[in-house]
Amino acid sequence: MLVILGAALYFRVPQQLGLLPSPQRLLSEAPNREAAAALKEELAEAGIDTRGMDIYVLPFRDKPGSIAYAVLDASNGFQFKPESRDPVVDYFKQMANSAAADTYGIQRIAIEYRSTTGTTLLNLTASRDTIAGYSNGTLSREQFLKGIDGQANWSAFFQEVLK
């Protein structure tokens, strides 16, 4: 009985039956491709190699604004800029401070990093306000990190270390 209950919860059966709200329902069915292209173009103009980088801008369904979701996929040729010592935070800042983020009402940014095998290692998200706070010095590094939500694939990290 417990196994069945666990499986039902794992496969999100209550959400699929509409008994519990699915987080995806907050988002519109169609992505804003124009906003994604503008954001990617701006990153390229800033000297960032956008190979292996996919950006999706997902508008909220019932309110203005959207989420920008960037996939940095090393299995598709993505590499961080060699001169950056804090690349994930730099990407957060670059996207949050972009003109496209203002133009298209992007309110939250998510970054997913995939390894050379295509495995997701890290998935982080922060509001633009949090990122802006850290950029302009009103938030400390500690406060900024606490304001980030996400998931780390620890078992995949250990496998990468053992390689």
Add this chain to the structure above:
Amino acid sequence: MKLKPILFIFFAALLLFSLTACAAEDIKFIQDMAQEWAKAKNISPTNDDGSINVGGVINAAIDVGTRAVGVSTGDPEVDAALDAKKVIEKIKKADDKANEGVVKGDVNLVEEAIALRPYDLGYINRRGAVYLEHDNTEAAVREFRDAEKRARAQGPQMLRAVLRDRMRLLNEMYLRGDTIYLSDRGNSAYFIGYYCDAARAYQQITGDGSYWNRMPGGGSCTDQWLPR
């Protein structure tokens, strides 16, 4: 005589080494970021000295477990952002099919994308684009109008997004040379006529004249380009 193969192997090995080194450095960046973040949130499974952080392991297990069964973080936007991975995987799969359909002029591929994501109006635009490539203007206009009508019902933000997507699509088609299919009607002149017509409609609805003023291939649209 044998110098060339040796040089080839040497440079291939050098390239492989540098790529592996880059990938390893990137993994290190990600790992450091993950550990710093997890430490701030008290969900790191290890301490600074590499020993097991029991409290962090328990917190991380609770965090992973609750997320796996869909328990909310308390912030619907955060939930949506973390769950967006599933949405974008579907989008990518369908996008790849639809874009391949436009490049190859194959409406069946676009139909497959529509079947995967029937509510995504971008694919209706792409089906219209493929019809346009095949000189089936009537069907193309029907698709574009359908996308417009459905977008309008979802509000001004969606209408603008769908119209911009259509203009970008037409631009890309022209620059890529997809208009070669339109040979029997004067090739690109016919396509430019359609492009300018769409750009005018876009300007009338959004007030943005940038597409009208920037024809693909250079110059600005004028009334003389419009289809009669």
